[in-house]
Amino acid sequence: GRWIGGAIVGGGIAVMHYTGMAAFEIAGRVVWDVPLVAASIILGALFGTAALPVALYANMVKWKALGALVLTVAICSHHFTAMGAAAIMPDPRIVVSATALPADWMAAGVALVSIVIILLAIIGVALDMRDLRRAGEIARMQELVDAAVEGLIVCNETEIVAANRSFAELACVDGSQPVGRPLTSFFLKAFRGELTGTAQTPLEVELCVTNGS
Numbered sequence: 549g550r551w552i553g554g555a556i557v558g559g560g561i562a563v564m565h566y567t568g569m570a571a572f573e574i575a576g577r578v579v580w581d582v583p584l585v586a587a588s589i590i591l592g593a594l595f596g597t598a599a600l601p602v603a604l605y606a607n608m609v610k611w612k613a614l615g616a617l618v619l620t621v622a623i624c625s626h627h628f629t630a631m632g633a634a635a636i637m638p639d640p641r642i643v644v645s646a647t648a649l650p651a652d653w654m655a656a657g658v659a660l661v662s663i664v665i666i667l668l669a670i671i672g673v674a675l676d677m678r679d680l681r682r683a684g685e686i687a688r689m690q691e692l693v694d695a696a697v698e699g700l701i702v703c704n705e706t707e708i709v710a711a712n713r714s715f716a717e718l719a720c721v722d723g724s725q726p727v728g729r730p731l732t733s734f735f736l737k738a739f740r741g742e743l744t745g746t747a748q749t750p751l752e753v754e755l756c757v758t759n760g761s
Contacts, residue, residue, distance in 0.1 A: 551597055557619070558596020561626050562589045569634065573645055576638040584633030592626030595619070607680070706731050719757050 565588075569578070595618055603615020649657070690712075693700055699715030701708050711726045719734050720726055726734065734756050 551601055554597040554600035555593060557600060558593035558622060561592040561596055561623055562630075565592075565627060565630050569630075574636060575640060575642050575644055576636045577642070579635045579637055581633040581635070584629055588626045588629035588633060591629055592622050595622030595625060598622075607683075609677075609680075612676075701726065701731075703731050719755055 572578070599615050599619035599622055602618050603612050605611045605615075693710075694713040696712055697714060699718045700712045701715050702710040708726050708729055708731055716726055
């Protein structure tokens with residue numbers, strides 16, 4: 549899936565470039581060097597295909613940065629090879645369309661879009677870093693909870709949504725995990741009605757391990 553996604557990215561680079569070149573108007577004819585055109589598409593596709601798997605190899609900043617670098621190589625190798633494949637032959641008989649954007653407007657538009665893309669990239673990196681910090685905090689909290697000798701669980705009404713290692717070792721002798729299971733599955737039938745019908749009230753009950761004892 550990642551390789552296919554990367555190939556789509558690489559193909560998108562070529563489509564974007566040559567669509568933009570098709571919109572280019574000048575008093576002349578653009579003559580293409582077919583071997584260089586093919587080389588530009590191949591380079592963009594190869595590096596683009598590799599960029600996504602590299603970036604998603606591990607949830608670490610260095611792999612994401614390396615993936616971004618490979619994607620940059622894909623864009624640059626395609627772009628400069630493709631531009632080298634284009635030769636403009638002046639032809640005064642060709643009249644530039646009146647609807648063509650002036651060069652100043654085009655430059656301003658490109659600059660504005662570039663700034664927006666950079667800002668979005670910065671926001672994306674900031675959000676990603678926040679998620680990484682949050683994941684690290686959750687992992688550290690889980691380590692502290694697992695270090696407790698007492699069995700600890702967190703419930704969402706009647707379902708266990710989190711449990712520490714001590715509770716799992718105490719209640720799940722068959723090696724299964726308590727998370728996602730009903731809370732009442734770990735207590736004797738005689739106490740299940742009281743357990744589900746009592747809120748925020750201390751209740752002493754007997755634990756039932758997963759082998760039914």
